[in-house]
Amino acid sequence: MALHQTLSSCSNSTNRRRFLAACGVGFFGSTAGCTTIVNSLADLALGDVNLFNETEDVLTGTVTITGPGDETVLSESFDLPPESDDDDTNENNDEDGVTAYEDVWTVPGTYEASVELDGDSEVQGESTGSESISIEDTSEEMLAITFGMEEVDDPIDFIVGESLSDFAQA
Known part of the structure; x- marks a missing residue:
């Protein structure tokens, strides 16, 4: 599935209901060619760093x-379920x-962004990834770390x- 389809069910529980309610409007906007509406709605659910699991497996890792000053600004473990194919996503469905x-x-x-998957977690034989990224506008720019995205080689x-459309065009 494409990255933009993955966002139809965001895991940020505090914004979940608001986001899901807005998805209908977002879907309508995207079919009408209005990416501004879709991007605005996605901004409600996305953060500075976003992990997208487009595989069929649960991924765990860090x-x-x-x-820039060699300080750790984020170090978090994650337990990332696969994207849902269920169009009837509800609050109890993680x-x-x-x-x-x-x-x-x-x-x-x-x-410096890096991901290390735990134990048996891997994506097409890979369990680690890292990249130097440049952030010029700290209030606008976001990072998507994708696992198994069909549209990219890695x-x-x-x-x-x-915006969301920047991620989908990668």
Whole structure:
């Protein structure tokens, strides 16, 4: 499934109902060619760093982001279920394939992003990934770390953008 379909069921529980309610409007906007509406709705659910599991397996591991001054600005374990194919996603269904982290970017500059999957977790034979990324606008730019995204060559990929459509065009 494509990344934009993955977002139809965001895992951020505090924004979940608001996001799901808005998805109908977002879907309508996307079919009408209005990416501005879709991007605005996605901004409600996305954070500075977003993990997207487009595989069929639960992935567990750790995401680490090191800032321009070599300080760790994010180090979190995750248990990321696969994306849901169920169009009837509800609050009790955690199978949505997305995890978001807020307030990661401290200053503009180059950040080191890395992911290490635990134990038997792997994506097309890969269990680690890392990339140097440049964040110029800390209030607008986001990082998508994708697992098994069909549209990219790497099984674990890092995409910087300002909107959902930037991620989908990678």
